[in-house]
Amino acid sequence: AQSVTQLGSHVSVSEGALVLLRCNYSSSVPPYLFWYVQYPNQGLQLLLKYTTGATLVKGINGFEAEFKKSETSFHLTKPSAHMSDAAEYFCAVSATNRDDKIIFGKGTRLHILP
Amino acid sequence: GAVVSQHPSWVICKSGTSVKIECRSLDFQATTMFWYRQFPKQSLMLMATSNEGSKATYEQGVEKDKFLINHASLTLSTLTVTSAHPEDSSFYICSAAPLAGDIYEQYFGPGTRLTVT
Numbered sequence: 001a002q003s004v005t006q007l008g009s010h011v012s013v014s015e016g017a018l019v020l021l022r023c024n025y026s027s028s029v030p031p032y033l034f035w036y037v038q039y040p041n042q043g044l045q046l047l048l049k050y051t052t053g054a055t056l057v058k059g060i061n062g063f064e065a066e067f068k069k070s071e072t073s074f075h076l077t078k079p080s081a082h083m084s085d086a087a088e089y090f091c092a093v094s095a096t097n098r099d100d101k102i103i104f105g106k107g108t109r110l111h112i113l114p
Numbered sequence: 115g116a117v118v119s120q121h122p123s124w125v126i127c128k129s130g131t132s133v134k135i136e137c138r139s140l141d142f143q144a145t146t147m148f149w150y151r152q153f154p155k156q157s158l159m160l161m162a163t164s165n166e167g168s169k170a171t172y173e174q175g176v177e178k179d180k181f182l183i184n185h186a187s188l189t190l191s192t193l194t195v196t197s198a199h200p201e202d203s204s205f206y207i208c209s210a211a212p213l214a215g216d217i218y219e220q221y222f223g224p225g226t227r228l229t230v231t
Binding site: 022036041042043044045101102103104105106107109 | 118120155156157158159163196205207209219222223224225227
């Protein structure tokens with residue numbers, strides 16, 4: 001079974017500062033890992049995903065995440081926050097077989113301070 | 115590409131009535147579609163997995179007689195909330211997995227806000 005823990009339900013950073021959203025996962029098999037962003041009253045948009053290969057994954061809007069197996073982590077970062085980054089971010093995990101489902105973390109709301 | 119639509123985007127209904135929500139993959143075929151429910155300020159909870167031409171698989175605790183799912187074609191799945199009650203008020207999101215892709219390639223719809231009065 002898979003599970004995801006996102007540390008911090010709310011994170012505030014100043015505009016231009018580093019964004020770091022933490023995610024730890026649990027999986028009995030090699031995982032697929034995802035970060036999604038959700039703006040108010042909208043569906044989810046995939047930011048990036050890790051499946052196999054390079055452990056540093058680059059996504060849209062300047063975000064990236066690094067898969068660290070030894071730490072069972074997949075933290076999301078962005079060097080410089082922008083006001084438009086304010087949203088809810090979900091980390092998710094899925095097992096690497098076609099019949100499994102995606103399990104979402106509880107989400108982290110990112111606030112950008114002017 | 116890979117656009118998923120939902121209709122309606124919001125709906126208000128009276129307690130005891132039924133509401134149907136449509137989920138369509140606009141530019142790809144999807145053998146599998148998923149229905150999620152999201153309460154305010156909470157994560158998405160998978161309700162059921164729907165495969166074209168077969169019965170949906172419901173998650174534990176989800177009443178299949180209350181949340182009827184039909185996946186009649188490779189581009190359309192519907193969720194019907196029967197005899198809706200105020201506690202069914204929520205944000206319902208669907209996603210679709212392309213026919214030729216891996217299951218992780220889920221594309222999400224914009225969601226449907228259901229309010230039951």
